[in-house]
Every structure is written in C-alpha cells, then in structure tokens.
Amino acid sequence: MPPAVSPIVKVDAIEELRSIFGDRIITSESACHAFGSDESFHGNYPPDAVFAPRSTEEVVNVVEICAQYRFPIIPYGAGTSLEGHICALHGGICLNMIEMNQVLQVNHDDLDVVVQPGVTRKQLNQFLKDTGLFFPIDPGADASIGGMTATRASGTNAVRYGTMRENVLSLTVVMADGRVIKTAKRSRKSAAGYDLTRLFVGSEGTLGVITEITLRVFGIPEKISSAVVPFSDLGNAVQAVITTIQLGIPVARIELLDDVMMQALNRYSNMDHPEEHTLFLEFHGSESHVEDQVETFRMISDEFGGGNFQWTKYTEERNRLWQARHDAAYAAKAMRPNAEIWATDVCVPISRLAECILDTKADIVKSNLQAPIVGHVGDGNFHLVLLVDHTDPEEVKRAEGLHERMVMRALEMEGTSTGEHGIGYGKLDFLVAEHGEAVSVMRSLKKALDPANLMNPGKIVRLWRFWRTGTNFSNESKSAGSRLTPEC
C-alpha cells in the first residue's frame, strides 16, 4: 500500500475546507469507502474526504486550500472507470462532480453543446431528445461527460463519430495552482497555439480539474438500421470489416462478439443466434443511403463467407439487439456467477486484429481461463472479459499472466496497451513498455503543470514528490519534516 498523506496535514486541510464549506465536507468512513473504487477489480483506496462542488469557483477554493496543504485532489464522475482511476492512492479529497450536472448551452446551428462535467451521456441525450441532435459517444456505461473526457473514452460509435479526442471542442480547467483556463474557443477548428484541449482529454485528472466541456453533437440520422451476421472464421469476419471501411461505407457501429461471448449472450438474453464469431452492425443515414449501405455490406459479408444475414430497421428489434450487446458484461458474468470480472482492452492496427484475437483465444484455452471477447472491431479495439475467482491466488496469477501477454502481444503488433479504458494505475507499467522514453516527456508535462503532484497522484505517470509530515511549510527544503518518498 502506497504512503498516504500525513495525519497532521489531513486534519489541517480538512479543518480549513470545513471553515468554508461546513458539513458539505464529508469524512464518514462509509462515504469515503463509496468513493474509493471504480468498477474494476482494483482495490478500494478511500479518500480522506468527499466534497461535491457546485461551481468552478468552489473547485478553485478547494484547489487553493489543497495546494497550500499539499492535499491530493481526485475528481470523480460516475465511478465507471476500469483501471483504478479514482482510487485515492495517497488519500486526499474526492471531488464528486455529481452536483455540476447542468447542460449550459445547446448551440443548435453550430452542432455543439456546453455541459458541466457531472452530466452523464444518457442525461445529455435525454436533454437533447426534442432538438433533433444527439451525442454519439457510447462507452456502454452511463458515464459522466467529465469522466469520459478525462479518460478519452470511445465505444461502439467511434468508428464513425470518433472518440472523445475528436468530439471535445473546448474545456474549462482549474489548474493545480487554482488558475482557471479555457483551452479553446467554440469554433470547429483552430491553429492557434498548442492543443491544450487534447492535452487534457485523456489526462485522467492528473493535470487539472475539468469543470466545463464543449462537445460536438450530431443531427439524429433520418434512418437507422441494424444487422447481425455470424462467421465461422474469425479472420474472414475481420476481413469483411476491413473491406467495409476501405470502401468508405460510413458504418456507425461494427462490433465483434466471439463464439464464447455469443454462447453467454444466448443464455443470458434468451436469444438463439448461431454460436459463432458474430458482427453486430448499425447504419445511419437517409432511407436510401442506409439501404445502399446494408446491401453493400451484405455483398461483402457473402464474399467473406458470412452466414445468415439478418437486418432490421425497426426500432424495437434494434434496441433489443443493442441491449444484448450492452449486456455482454452481465452475460459473461452469468457464465460463472462466483467470479469477478476483470475487463481489459487493447487496440491494434486492424490488419493484425484477427491474429491478435486468435493468439489471445489460444492463450485463454492454454491458461485454463474463461474470457469472452467483444470488440469495437472497426477501430481494431477489443476487450477481454476475464472471469476470475479472486479467492484463488493461483487462478489470479494465471489471469495476470494472460493479461500481461495480451498487452505485450498488442504492443508487438504496433498496437496500444489500452484503446479506451486508460492507464489509471492498473496499467502504469504497460505505459512505459508502450512509450519508452516518451513517458519521460509525459512526466515533464506533469511536473510543469502540477509540480507538487496533487492532481490525482499515482495515475498515468509515477513521480517523486515531497510528502510532508508537519505543517511547518515556511522553510521546506531544509525542514526535517520533509522527506522524499517514491510516489507509488
């Protein structure tokens, strides 16, 4: 367990925060525990306090006090991250953004919206329902927009609409020293200076606290159709996807569920799909364009040996299909109720995807583990849903080996250690394996913007920092109360 903030600093910091915010600074054990873990299997690291700010100004107040006491700050959205992003590894205060949940602007003609970070993606789409607009990024969970921004989320629609990287236009950020910046104006593009927006998208709370987000939205398509097609050969399924994308068919979703996942889904959702590797697709556009896309894809599917091609334009059937896709994790869990889910993802160039999945499947069998696979296959991104009995140390060890080999396999194939889950602290070592010396550049950026390492410390990059054991801050470098301890 890493070192936490010293008891004296903690008491002083909380006392000063209480002098401003009173009982809104919550320190009960149960509350802190509730904010100490995300949806992953990573342990629970409770913060020392939890606070739900209501405005950028309140965040500034907190950050200024925390900077004074060197008390860590961990922003919290909906808690749906998967690599321990919100664990308070070193204690500190959790900023629960739930009360900053307003849609501030809908700029219809500009196809953008301005939201607070606590707005969830479903809430946003509910809000937009009658405007003819929608926000496409869909990571499955009803994540907060702040969290999705911080983790560079993507999901099923990314193949057509891009990820958070492409869809965030501007951010308001409270920096580690309490300054408030806006990273960009509201124009669709800009060549004015360093791309601060993209620097904060995916920064996992380690460079500042995001308090406002300007997002691209899209017109709701006139027509939406879905299709399902099974393949006995995984390589053929992926080749069909490659051809689809090369032909420029603007498919909105193209998901792969492997044979094991289809078994689980049939059982859980009471469906009777062939238990083969299966593509789930969605097409958006005008009536004729959608029919055109479906027909072209059907030809491609036939060419690559796809089985019975089923498609539907009816909303109800479509929803049933995608609900099943979104229930994949539950379906997997139902295969082995006493196991915990260890969800992980990698992303490779699509030309290597079939090979990467097949090698991983062989390794799953060899490791005597259960791990269905689902993939955002248009992006070369896939998830392993490892089912692990955490009470069995030997099985955990086998799972760790499988996981490590999968990530290293992806890196060898010019892929990344995570396509959309992020680094958190679960994948710190893999970041180094992936980026090598570039991690030292990341470390320089972190040090430049957060020299005291107060912003979600221990995530993305490891730093050395001064941990204080006393409140005598006036003469820090000489103080006997200062000591240098490794961060993580």
Place this chain on the structure above:
Amino acid sequence: MPPAVSPIVKVDAIEELRSIFGDRIITSESACHAFGSDESFHGNYPPDAVFAPRSTEEVVNVVEICAQYRFPIIPYGAGTSLEGHICALHGGICLNMIEMNQVLQVNHDDLDVVVQPGVTRKQLNQFLKDTGLFFPIDPGADASIGGMTATRASGTNAVRYGTMRENVLSLTVVMADGRVIKTAKRSRKSAAGYDLTRLFVGSEGTLGVITEITLRVFGIPEKISSAVVPFSDLGNAVQAVITTIQLGIPVARIELLDDVMMQALNRYSNMDHPEEHTLFLEFHGSESHVEDQVETFRMISDEFGGGNFQWTKYTEERNRLWQARHDAAYAAKAMRPNAEIWATDVCVPISRLAECILDTKADIVKSNLQAPIVGHVGDGNFHLVLLVDHTDPEEVKRAEGLHERMVMRALEMEGTSTGEHGIGYGKLDFLVAEHGEAVSVMRSLKKALDPANLMNPGKIVRLWRFWRTGTNFSNESKSAGSRLTPEC
C-alpha cells in the same frame, strides 16, 4: 529587429557542425536568404546556416551540437506557411527537410502510411495513385507533410475528413535535448497517457523536430461530383450550409467565394459565373449515394434562394472548377498586380459566420481596401486575401487596422484568431487575446520541453532566454558572458 545569436557562438557552432557534415552545412548569403521567409508578407530573417538532414540520426547530431552552443534550430518544409513560421528571428540553423522525402510504409489494410516530413501532399497522392488510397488534406499549396503537421493544416476537405489534428496517428520527434521519441503506436485510437501526438501537431517546430509521420489515408471514393450555386444573399448561402451539415450530408468540400472573389475569378480564369456569393461543393461516395447527396443539396439550395444550380460528374469539368478555386489567390492578385497579398484567416462558430463575413466586408469598404474572401465555410473558417501596396505606409496602416478588427471580431464571436494558418510570429499578440491565461500554460509546456528555447524561438509563445556572448559555458549562471534579454 530582435537580437540574434552572438557571432562567437555562431562561428563555434557552425565549425563543429562542419566538422561532422562538411560542405553540407551551407552558409552562403543567397542560400540563407532563400530560407529566411515563407509565402507571407512577413520580412526575411535569414538563418546563419542551412542543412538538409537525411535521417533522424543526423537531426539528432545537429540538435545535440546546437544544444551545446545554444544555437537555434528552425525546421523548414516547403516554405508555404503564412505567418512567418520559418523566419530565423534569432539566427541559428535552418533544417531543410527536403531530402527526407520518402514514403516509408503504405499499410493498405490499416488505411495508414508512414512518411518522412519532406514528402509533399501531392507527392504522397502521386505515390498512392495506384493503391486506391488517397490523403485528403488539401491546404491549396503543395505543402510538406512535416510542415502541415507542424502548423495543424486543414483546407478544403476538412469538413468531411478533418484536419491534421484528426489525421496524424503518430510522430517521431527529436526533442530539444536530442532524445528521440515516438508519440504513439500505429493503432487507430489509444487511451494510453497524455496525447503527445496532438501536442506536437500544431507546435510549429517549437517543441522538437518532427522526423517521421504516420498518417491516416482513405479509399478513393467510387464517385465524385461537384456543384456550383450562386446566392444573392450571403446569409442564405451560410444557412444552406448549416442545413446541409445538420442533415448529416457528408459533403466533402463546401467552399464560399464572395462576390468580389467571383469577379476576380471570372476575369482571371475566363469563366462566366454570376458575380454573387457562390458555393463550390464536392460530394464523395457510391454512385447512388452521390446522386442522393446532390439531389438533397439541390433542394436545400432552392429552399434558401440559391440561383442556377450547376453540377458535374465529369472529371475534367470538376478539375477545371477546383483549379479555379485553387487559383483564387492568383486571381485576387491579378486584380491589382502591383499589390502584395496579405492572406489571413479566422474561424468562428458557423452560426456567426454570415455576420462575421458581412461585418468584415463592410469594414473593407469603409477602409477603402481591396480584399476578396474565400472560406471553408463548412468549418466556419474564412480567408481574407488583402491586396496591399506595401510601399504606401498609410495603406499598410489601414490594412493592419482592418486585420486587427477582423481577428478581434472573430474572438468576440467565440471564434479563433486562426483556423488553419497558425500563429508563427505574425499572430503572437492575438494568441494572448484569444487564450488569456492559457498562454501561460502553453509557456510552461514550452519551458518544460525546451528550457533553453532553441526550437524555432519566437514562435507561438514569447519566452525570456539566456543569450550567450561567449563560449565559456562551464559556469553559466555566474559568467559575465551571460545576459538576460527578451526574446522577441
């Protein structure tokens, strides 16, 4: 004129560079002059030497020597930038990337290519011609991919295919201390750590030297059609564009040429278009989808009072049309042969575009200047092609006033000081007006990655740096030979 590097440092640095590269280090006045200015009206600031490296390793050699002598480094692509990006404001060595002009990989299934920075966009498309792939970003000039990356270029196709921001997957960069990093793997997306790729895209050579670029490419569309339609009312033309985008019509190009530009074009290209505000469009897709798009757009155009709608699917006619569009700058110049072109751009949320253009047009008349307008109107981005007699100081002053008011108008409309030309040193003050305190964050990033300010100094952000007047570097901070001088 800003201070240049001291004569002693210059001689020592060049001598050491010559000891490795011999006569390839060019210092002739004519060569240095040729690399001292871009295509803008900004002055000529020649470097002290010019060198054309042939590999990343050679760039490392140069950077290490320059770091030792604190000799500035200015990367040079095709010299087509427009804000003085490659002016050697403080002397130093120009790295002419012309010999690093190889396409290193074409990954057909992954729809990506790996190129050296000196490859130009036309060269790349020529290379790809027989592969069925193309690289869509088209800023008009035959810019180098390195320069386009460094300036976050976009152009006519950005409304559909995005800008360099969206289309660069990974970069190899030589940092200011000579380290070589790769910013990302080759996968389509990643959530692994800070987005270093986007940090270097648009960094204008101020954070490191780009020596390799992985780019997205696209399948050549089955069918391409073009259309032209005049509007007597500019607001209606823009409203037609807004409706087109809201309906999700994936228009590939949608350009606005104002009435003045249409006059110039008719005269220059011997065409007989109505001399009204005119939209030039291009549609990409399957045969039926393109027809579908053209028909839908024709209906929108009719609804908003568009005039005679002409379209063509014939390559020759299409090329003639787009050649005319690309000749806009020459056509403008021909209006007033003794004038120089001052090309500048801003970008606003599209809902404010008509207002911004109309206010600017009124200001042009009031300022008694000639300045046709062309715009990548789907992005809210437009260019003023100011025709200025630089021998007339009073006219230059009027042009400066017009320019400044246009940029400030865009900022007031939540737009940016430059949509695609960049900051260089021509728009330094506007960057501060646009970003406020965020510029200090940019400055922190620059200092973190290039503490000695050797990488294209004086561009994007102003820094203070030590300028050395002697070669006694062993005891720098105490040396009488060191003095602190403002950078710019």
